[in-house]
Amino acid sequence: MSSIIKQVDIEQLEAEGLPDNLANSSYELIQRGAAINPNAPALTFFLNGNNHRNTDTWTYQQLLGQITQCANFFHELGANKDTVIAFILPNLPETHFVIWGGQASGIIAAINPLLETEAISDLLDTANAEILVTLAPFPGTDLWPKVQPALAKLPKLKHLVLVNLADRVQGLKKPIAKLLAKREEWRLHGLAGIAAALPSNIKTHYLQSGLARQPSDHLLSQRIIDPQDYSSYFCTGGTTGLPKIAMRKHCNEVANVWSSAQFLGDGIGPGKNVFCGLPLFHVNAVQVTGLLPFSNGAHVILGSPQGYRGEGVVSNFWDIVEHHRVHFFSGVPTLYAALMQIPTGKHDISSLEFGLCGAAPMPKEVFKNFQERTGLKILEGYGLTEGTCVSSVNPPLGERRLGSIGLRIPGQLMKAVLLDEESGAYLGDCTVDEIGALIISGPNVFAGYTVEEQNRNIWVDTGDGRKWLNTGDLGRQDAEGYFWLTGRKKELIIRGGHNIDPLTIEAPLHQHPAVEIAAAVGRPDQYAGELPVAYVQLKAQQSVTEAELMLFCQNNISERAAQPKFIRIIDAMPLTGVGKIFKPTLKKMEMISVITEQLQDAGIDLRDISINDEKLRGTVIRISLVDSSAQAQAKEILGHYSMTIEFN
Missing domain, CATH: 3.30.1340 (Histidine-containing Protein; Chain: A;)
Incomplete structure (x- = not known):
C-alpha cells in the first residue's frame, strides 16, 4: 500500500519529481501491467447478477491481445492518431477492447447509451467521429433504434462497427441467440438487413469478425504514441444542447494513473480483485476501475452490461463480493444507500478493503452506518472529467475525515482562490479555511473543449506561470491540507452521479407559449442525491397547469434523467440585484x-x-x-x- 498519510508525504514525493520511466500512453501502461504476470486474470465478465458465477475470463496476455487486435482493426479501417473512434456501448468486455484499442490507433470518444437520438447525433457530429462502435439489433435492447436514425445526420462518419450481444451468450444457447439477433434485424429492416438502412457513406462491419483476422502480438501501424497525442474525448457539463466534450491526452491519463496509485498503491495491484459497476462512458469507471488496475496487474470484474443497474447486481452484491473475493469497488452515494438495504447476512466479505465514493457528497448517516455494518473503509474523493478523473482523495492509511474530499493527489496542485465576481480575474489565494473557487493545475489537467468558445474563462491566471483550471466548485482547505466542498458548480444538477445541465430542462420550457421564465434546480433525494425540479413564472394573462407543463417536458426533453420530478408555478422568480435568477432561493x-x-x-x-x-x-x-x-x-x-x- 502507498505510504501517503499526510500532506507532507505528497510534498516529499513531488520534491523527488515524476518518475523518469513513466509510460508514454495508455497502451504502454496496459503492456506493463500484462508483463507482471501474463497468465494472471485481467478481466472477468458476467452477464447477469443472479448468475454471476457464470463468467468469461481473459488473462493479461489475452486482454492485451484483444486490445491489439482491436487497434489493428481500426488501423485497417483507416484510423490514424487524429481519427475519432466513438463508442455507444453498455459495459461489455468488447467495450474495454474498443476503448484501449481505440486509444492505441486514434482518439476514443465515449457517448452515453442512455441518450436519445438527437443528443447522440449532436455529440457524434461535434466530436467529428469517423468510426462508430455500437450494439447490433438484439431483442429487448433499445440502443440500435436510437442510434440508427442519427446516422443519416453524420456525413463525416465512414464506418459503423457492430457488437453482437449473442457473442456473449455461452454454450448451447449461443446459436439460438444469434438467430434471435438476425430475426430482430429482419424485423426492423427487412431481409436486406442493416446495410440497406444506412446512408451510402457508411460501411458496416462486425467487431468479432474484424478482430479475428488481426494479429494480436504487434501494432500493424507501427505507431509510436507521443504523450502529447490526444487519447480520449469525454462528455461533461451536461449532455444536450451544445455538446461539451473534454479533450484529454495520453500524458493526462498516464499522470492521473500514477498519482492515484500513490494513494491506492498495492490496494489495486497483483492479486487484487476490482469490481466495476459504473458505466464505461464515465471517467471513473474507465480510469479507476479500468486503466489503473490494468496498469498494475490487478483483476477487473465487470458486472453485467448495465453495471450496478443490471438485474441482480445490487441485490446479490454481497454474494458477488464473497464469491469473487472483491477487494475494491467505486461507486456514488446512491449505490451505498442502496447497499444499506441489502443485509450482508452470513456472507464472508472480509476481502473488502475499501470503496471509493465520488460524484456527490456522501450523507453522513449513510457513511457511518455503512462502515459500521460492513467494516469497509469508504474513501471519499473528488474529481472531474477535465482533470482526467481523480483530483483528491482521503488517504487509505491516513486520517479519513468525514465529509472531506481528502488530500490532493501528488503532481497536481489544488487550492482555493478568490476571483472577481464579474470578470473572474484572480484576486489572491484563500487563507486556511477560507472559502473560494477550487482551481487545479498539473499534468492530469485536460487540453480544453472541442468547441473553442467553451474554453473562455475556464483558465485562471495566477501570475505564477502555471495553467490553472477553474473547476467551478467552491471549497476550502484546512490546516492539514484536507479539502472540503462548500458548494458545487452553480448550475449542474447531479442525479445519481449523472450530470444534468439545467438548460436541458429550461430551454424546452421556454418554448412553451405560456412560460415567461423557467429555472431548474436539484431537489435533495436520499437515493439519487438530487432530482430535477423546474420552477416556472408564467406570462401575463396566460394560464397552464403544472400537469400540462409536465406532459410538455416529457414530449420535449430527450434526456430521460433530466425529466423534472416536479414543476412548480410561482408568481415571481427570485432575482438578483442585476436581474439574474437567484437559484439558491429555489434550492x-x-x-x-x-x-x-x-x-x-x-x-x-x-x-x-x-x-x-x-x-x-x-x-x-x-x-x-x-x-x-x-x-x-x-x-x-x-x-x-x-x-x-x-x-x-
Missing part, C-alpha cells in the same frame, strides 16, 4: 419542502426551520421540533440526505 425552498414532507410523513411536528450560509460549513439548516423527544427519530430520517442539519 432552499426544495430543502424545506423535503424536510417538511419527511417529518410530516413520520408524524413529527415541525415548529421552525431556518437556512443560513456559513463561512466554513456552507449551507446549514436549523430545525426546531414541537416535541424535542422526537429528535432522535428526526435525525435518523433526515440523516440520509446530503444536507447539514442541526436541531435547536
